[in-house]
Amino acid sequence: MTTDLTAPVAQPDDTDAILRAILRDVLGLSDERVAGLDANSGLFGHLPEFDSMAVAGLLTEVEDRCDILIEDDEVDGDMLETYGALLAYVSAKRAEG
Secondary structure: OOOOOOOOOOOOOOHHHHHHHHHHHHHOOOHHHHHOOOOOOEOOOOOOOOOHHHHHHHHHHHHHHHOOOOOHHHOOHHHHHEHHHHHHHHHHHHHHO
16 A cells, blocks of 8 residues: 555644634633534524624634635625534635635
């Protein structure tokens, strides 16, 4: 068996871990609350900590830590509705990049 040293090394997708850390840091959520989030967990309008004032801070941190650019016209209620929707959006943006 030979190994192709020129082939790109697959990196695990760390988007989930990064996004959970951002939610913990920006919203001040406990590790337990962040760990308990699943795809259907409500975010905006469901978490008292995630109000309209927190949206800008959260999106800025997502841009910085994930090295993506979030355009104003891409931000909508659907994207922020659930953890799964936000994770899917950020994952797609990172894949573009």
